[in-house]
Amino acid sequence: MDILLLGNELLRQKAETVRKIGPGYIKIASDLIQALHDGDGVGLAGPQVGFMERIFAVHIHGDEARIFINPSIIETSQDTIKYEEGCLSIPGYYADVVRPKTIKIQAWNEKGRPFTLEASGMLARVIQHEYDHLDGTLFIDHISEAKRKRIIEKMEKAAVAKAKDKSAAPGIPERKA
Known part of the structure; x- marks a missing residue:
């Protein structure tokens, strides 16, 4: 699976609800987990x-791999915490993001079984980050406009430079997981 990078319009689109969780979702789930491992990440969303x-x-680290299909965050804590985030779609860039400390989420796994999970700490943060991807939101949308613009400009310059090196048309390339 190729991981799309900042600038690809699919990252800004809202994902569709899964209508039926069939046997193919076991393979999709496995591929997503493999891609996040290959990319040295902790989470990866379909988009x-x-x-x-x-x-x-x-x-x-220290937890099992989990798949969330058609998730709904049904509860968040009032308490928030700031923590540095990064993203496989924005490699090499990090920023502090404030998010609720704990969440409660309902979803289905790759076998079509519903579950509810209460999460805190890093698990809660990663779930919220990936959940955002399903709505076309990136972690840079949670930081100041000035910081966001700097990251976007650096990514665009890097993409143009890479395209020139390869004598290809400018654009933001995909990243292999």
């Missing part, structure tokens, strides 16, 4: 690989 359905994978 980041051009799969425009409401699914994401999370695998943080």
Whole structure:
């Protein structure tokens, strides 16, 4: 799976609801988990690989890999915490993002089984980050406009430079997971 990079319009589109979780979702889930491992990440959403359905994978250190299909965050804490985030679709760039400390989420797994999960700490943060991807929101949307513009400009310059080096048309390339 190729991970789409900042500038690809699919990253800004809202993912579609999964109508029926069939046997193919076991393969999709496996591919998402493999891509996030290959990219050395902790989470990856369908839209980041051009799969425009409401699914994401999370695998943080010390926990099992998890798949969330058609997730709904049903509860968030009033308490928030600031923590540095990055993204496989915006490689090499990080910024502090404020998010709720704890969440409660409902979703289905790749076998079509519903579950509810209460999460805190890093798991809650990664879930919220990936959940945002399903609505076309990136972590840079949670930071100041000035910081966001700097990151976008640097990514665009890097893409143009890479395109010139390869004698290809300018644009933001895809990243191999």
